[in-house]
Amino acid sequence: MTYIAKPKFQHPGLPKNELGYTHRDYEGKVSTLCAGCGHDSITASIIEACYELSIEPHRVAKISGIGCSSKTPDYFLGNSHGFNSVHGRMPSVLTGANLANRDLIYLGVSGDGDSASIGFGQFAHSIRRAVNMTYIVENNGVYGLTKGQFSATADRGSKSKKGVMNTDNAIDLVAIALQLGASFVARSFSGDKSQLVPLIAAAVRHKGAAFIDVISPCIAFNNHAGSTKSFDYVREHNDAVNRLDVLTGRDPITVEYAPGTVQVVEQHDGTRLALRKIDADYDANDRLAAMTFLQKHAAKGQVVTGLLYVDPDAEDLHTHLETVETPLNTLEAKDLCPGSAALEKINASLR
Amino acid sequence: MKPTDISAPDYFHKVVDCQWACPAHTPVPEYIRLIAEGRYSDAYMINWKSNVFPGILGRTCDRPCEPACRRGRVEENPVAICRLKRVAADFKDDVKHRMPRPSAKNGKRIALVGGGPASLAVARDLAPLGYHCTVFDSDPKAGGMMRSQIPKFRLPDTVIDEETGYILDLGVEFKGGHRVDSLKKLLNEKYDAIFVGSGAPRGRELDIPGRKEAAANIHIGIEWLASVSFGHVEKIGRRVIVLGGGNTAMDCCRTARRLGGEDVKVIVRSGFEEMKASPWEKEDALHEDIPILNYMVPVAFKHVSGKLIGVTFQKVKAEYDAKGRRNLVPSGEPDQTIPCDDVLVAVGQENAFPWIERDCGIEFDKWNMPQVDPNTFVSTNPKVFFGGDAAFGPKNIIWAVAHGHDAALSIHKMLSGEDINERPLPEVNVFSQKMGIHEWSYDNDISGDKRFKVPHRDKVIALKDIKAEVELGYDVKLALGEAQRCLNCDVQTIFSAPACIECDACVDICPMDCITFTENGEEDNLRQRLKAPAPRHDQALYVAEGLKTGRVMVKDEDVCLHCGLCAERCPTGAWDMQKYLIDMTHAGSTCQSKARSAA
Numbered sequence: 004m005t006y007i008a009k010p011k012f013q014h015p016g017l018p019k020n021e022l023g024y025t026h027r028d029y030e031g032k033v034s035t036l037c038a039g040c041g042h043d044s045i046t047a048s049i050i051e052a053c054y055e056l057s058i059e060p061h062r063v064a065k066i067s068g069i070g071c072s073s074k075t076p077d078y079f080l081g082n083s084h085g086f087n088s089v090h091g092r093m094p095s096v097l098t099g100a101n102l103a104n105r106d107l108i109y110l111g112v113s114g115d116g117d118s119a120s121i122g123f124g125q126f127a128h129s130i131r132r133a134v135n136m137t138y139i140v141e142n143n144g145v146y147g148l149t150k151g152q153f154s155a156t157a158d159r160g161s162k163s164k165k166g167v168m169n170t171d172n173a174i175d176l177v178a179i180a181l182q183l184g185a186s187f188v189a190r191s192f193s194g195d196k197s198q199l200v201p202l203i204a205a206a207v208r209h210k211g212a213a214f215i216d217v218i219s220p221c222i223a224f225n226n227h228a229g230s231t232k233s234f235d236y237v238r239e240h241n242d243a244v245n246r247l248d249v250l251t252g253r254d255p256i257t258v259e260y261a262p263g264t265v266q267v268v269e270q271h272d273g274t275r276l277a278l279r280k281i282d283a284d285y286d287a288n289d290r291l292a293a294m295t296f297l298q299k300h301a302a303k304g305q306v307v308t309g310l311l312y313v314d315p316d317a318e319d320l321h322t323h324l325e326t327v328e329t330p331l332n333t334l335e336a337k338d339l340c341p342g343s344a345a346l347e348k349i350n351a352s353l354r
Numbered sequence: 355m356k357p358t359d360i361s362a363p364d365y366f367h368k369v370v371d372c373q374w375a376c377p378a379h380t381p382v383p384e385y386i387r388l389i390a391e392g393r394y395s396d397a398y399m400i401n402w403k404s405n406v407f408p409g410i411l412g413r414t415c416d417r418p419c420e421p422a423c424r425r426g427r428v429e430e431n432p433v434a435i436c437r438l439k440r441v442a443a444d445f446k447d448d449v450k451h452r453m454p455r456p457s458a459k460n461g462k463r464i465a466l467v468g469g470g471p472a473s474l475a476v477a478r479d480l481a482p483l484g485y486h487c488t489v490f491d492s493d494p495k496a497g498g499m500m501r502s503q504i505p506k507f508r509l510p511d512t513v514i515d516e517e518t519g520y521i522l523d524l525g526v527e528f529k530g531g532h533r534v535d536s537l538k539k540l541l542n543e544k545y546d547a548i549f550v551g552s553g554a555p556r557g558r559e560l561d562i563p564g565r566k567e568a569a570a571n572i573h574i575g576i577e578w579l580a581s582v583s584f585g586h587v588e589k590i591g592r593r594v595i596v597l598g599g600g601n602t603a604m605d606c607c608r609t610a611r612r613l614g615g616e617d618v619k620v621i622v623r624s625g626f627e628e629m630k631a632s633p634w635e636k637e638d639a640l641h642e643d644i645p646i647l648n649y650m651v652p653v654a655f656k657h658v659s660g661k662l663i664g665v666t667f668q669k670v671k672a673e674y675d676a677k678g679r680r681n682l683v684p685s686g687e688p689d690q691t692i693p694c695d696d697v698l699v700a701v702g703q704e705n706a707f708p709w710i711e712r713d714c715g716i717e718f719d720k721w722n723m724p725q726v727d728p729n730t731f732v733s734t735n736p737k738v739f740f741g742g743d744a745a746f747g748p749k750n751i752i753w754a755v756a757h758g759h760d761a762a763l764s765i766h767k768m769l770s771g772e773d774i775n776e777r778p779l780p781e782v783n784v785f786s787q788k789m790g791i792h793e794w795s796y797d798n799d800i801s802g803d804k805r806f807k808v809p810h811r812d813k814v815i816a817l818k819d820i821k822a823e824v825e826l827g828y829d830v831k832l833a834l835g836e837a838q839r840c841l842n843c844d845v846q847t848i849f850s851a852p853a854c855i856e857c858d859a860c861v862d863i864c865p866m867d868c869i870t871f872t873e874n875g876e877e878d879n880l881r882q883r884l885k886a887p888a889p890r891h892d893q894a895l896y897v898a899e900g901l902k903t904g905r906v907m908v909k910d911e912d913v914c915l916h917c918g919l920c921a922e923r924c925p926t927g928a929w930d931m932q933k934y935l936i937d938m939t940h941a942g943s944t945c946q947s948k949a950r951s952a953a
Contacts, residue, residue, distance in 0.1 A: 005919060005922045040857075047862040226855070234855050
């Protein structure tokens with residue numbers, strides 16, 4: 004970690020977004036993670052995505068569990084709401100918050116330990132309930148805080164820093180999320196911000212459960228030869244199926260795409276996702292095909308990245324529960340209590 | 355772009371903007387750090403080596419370093435470099451024992467014409483090497499224009515005495531009250547070399563109607579300032595007009611305020627912004643209730659029976675032609691006559707060499723200036739060198755010092771039988787500042803303080819006493835605060851591509867968005883693709899190749915805070931903070947000549 008605060012000075016020519024903020028206005032405290040941690044790049048990508056979307060920081064709630072990854076909400080969006088919950092319990096805290104106030108943007112930040120081990124059940128249920136959120140797993144395959152034991156996402160056959168082989172099968176959170184019905188599923192790499200930033204922006208604009216698995220090398224314990232979560236390994240085995248441009252309402256499509264190579268997906272709020280296909284056969288609207296594709300490539304040792312699945316017409320938990328448009332936390336007693344006459348009526352109907 | 359060659363001495367020198375802008379290349383951040391540590395004497399000696407007159411320059415320098423200072427591109431104001439130099443001079447201990455000892459004479463004799471900054475700088479460099487230096491000046495004491503033209507309320511005599519004393523104490527012979535009126539005669543005295551540092555001693559005339567008739571109350575600025583300095587003039591009329599917009603005009607008007615001028619005005623031809631005077635000197639004049647009127651061209655001195663009664667001005671406005679050149683054209687408003695009792699003419703200075711016979715081997719150009727080589731400062735007579743204002747017209751003290759160093763080097767090389775055109779490269783030292791994992795031997799925590807004001811003497815008291823220094827200088831606390839504003843631009847960011855794993859940690863932490871990893875390209879193209887705009891082409895891009903992904907690391911040097919966070923956040927030590935010290939070649943530096951070291 005760094006002991007001095009990041010200087011307040013900023014580049015005099017820094018561009019500003021629609022709100023008049025520079026990307027530096029979306030920063031939090033200085034990171035206390037190890038130097039070079041992939042999580043810091045994810046932090047920077049979240050900052051960049053929120054800056055590009057001109058999000059008002061006070062409209063965001065960032066919620067996390069325990070672990071290196073779950074410390075990171077302290078390092079971005081210093082003017083947003085935050086909740087650092089119990090280990091693995093981020094999804095239920097987030098679900099509760101979302102039910103109480105549907106108007107905020109929910110960022111769930113978790114790690115492979117937090118989501119694939121102690122919080123695996125929580126992860127699963129928040130996805131299958133279609134909570135409107137962006138669920139980011141900062142996935143480094145090890146328990147960094149306890150000196151690098153394999154986590155549940157470590158690939159079978161990968162080696163620890165000390166040279167021990169992992170004999171357990173890995174949980175692929177992306178495959179699980181697809182199976183559980185997540186309506187936006189992506190995988191990316193902390194070392195490729197040009198891919199990651201638009202994915203986060205698209206996920207934030209998605210209505211429904213958006214899940215992003217970000218491979219994030221642990222410099223201290225999982226960046227050696229034999230690791231499948233190292234910078235070198237991911238760069239060599241990265242199989243990106245598409246690249247994404249996020250076009251918010253006002254922007255015209257100015258980028259020239261070769262015909263047939265781009266698919267424009269329009270989300271609920273009007274955001275258009277321009278998907279430049281890299282793998283011509285890949286269809287990001289086909290859940291079943293995505294699951295098969297993922298399994299096939301994983302078997303070949305490839306790390307499939309990109310926007311893997313999106314359902315632009317997805318619904319969320321509030322739609323399923325038919326809650327009112329007004330956030331529940333703003334409802335007054337008179338809205339909630341119909342009065343004794345109504346109670347009498349109900350009681351009478353039950354007699 | 356080609357990868358940057360960081361071993362070229364100039365590359366990192368340019369990153370230290372202040373040092374690069376200083377004609378004498380004073381290692382500014384190095385001495386500012388010493389001031390912050392309270393090591394004033396050490397800070398003074400670093401200055402003394404580079405610019406010879408730290409106490410004098412700390413009060414009067416034209417400060418080319420400050421407009422260059424990186425801090426001025428990051429926030430409103432640059433570091434008060436000049437006034438920190440004065441701090442070193444004010445708070446140092448006795449430094450006499452740290453001065454070079456007069457050494458055994460080598461039998462070579464050097465004559466120096468003029469006792470100002472250029473000649474004294476030459477003597478400072480040559481005397482310790484054993485040269486017998488003789489300085490001639492028409493004034494009784496050494497210092498030249500520093501003593502005669504700069505008012506005492508800006509530069510007290512004690513400071514001049516001390517700093518010229520350090521040089522004369524090196525065994526330099528000073529012949530005061532001795533005007534050299536023939537170069538031929540001097541040449542006949544068989545000196546081994548002659549250095550002409552006689553300045554630009556003549557004030558420019560303003561030849562408009564009434565000049566002769568009202569002569570008794572019209573004074574040439576620099577001559578009048580010298581008369582004041584030597585006590586020949588002690589008062590001036592109540593209403594004074596100063597003509598001219600340079601620093602001399604500012605000295606004139608402020609001096610007039612102290613000699614009885616109650617209604618003193620500065621009147622300039624140009625606009626206020628284009629005036630040649632330094633902004634801070636204009637500020638000081640305005641502070642002393644001296645209005646500056648602009649776009650007024652003097653056309654006549656008004657007089658009644660030999661007595662000056664006023665000056666008539668034509669009103670003009672600025673017009674710019676297609677090439678952006680400014681022309682002052684009459685505005686059409688009626689002329690204005692401003693009544694006054696005295697006029698001070700400060701419209702420029704000129705060189706004058708009536709004492710150099712035109713047949714002693716020195717060629718003059720069509721402007722009657724000697725032909726002087728801009729690198730070696732030799733004239734067309736191989737034994738005669740020029741420097742300071744005498745070489746290329748009026749500049750300022752720090753340029754005179756820089757000329758002096760170079761001329762001294764030429765003289766030493768010539769008298770050592772070497773080729774004076776071969777200029778040895780400076781010596782460069784680059785060494786890591788890393789002390790621990792996140793510990794550096796410099797203070798990398800950037801201060802957010804705004805520039806501290808230098809305390810001034812109360813105006814009422816200052817205006818009563820012409821010798822009372824107006825600026826009081828920083829006290830220790832203010833000096834520390836100001837020193838902490840320095841960004842340590844000499845502590846360089848050094849990148850090693852083979853060690854880099856491209857984790858982006860440096861990119862993410864950099865507060866100024868200086869660092870980008872991207873595909874290489876031509877410079878103009880590359881500048882478009884950086885993380886933050888990089889419009890300043892005078893600020894280098896540091897490009898390094900050899901990364902695993904085939905990309906390049908590009909760092910825009912422009913607004914880097916040198917906070918070292920890139921190096922702190924780097925997991926592999928690919929970034930390091932290394933202090934760059936450059937030792938400019940002065941006469942007597944080791945390894946003076948490649949030819950000689952080979953022998």
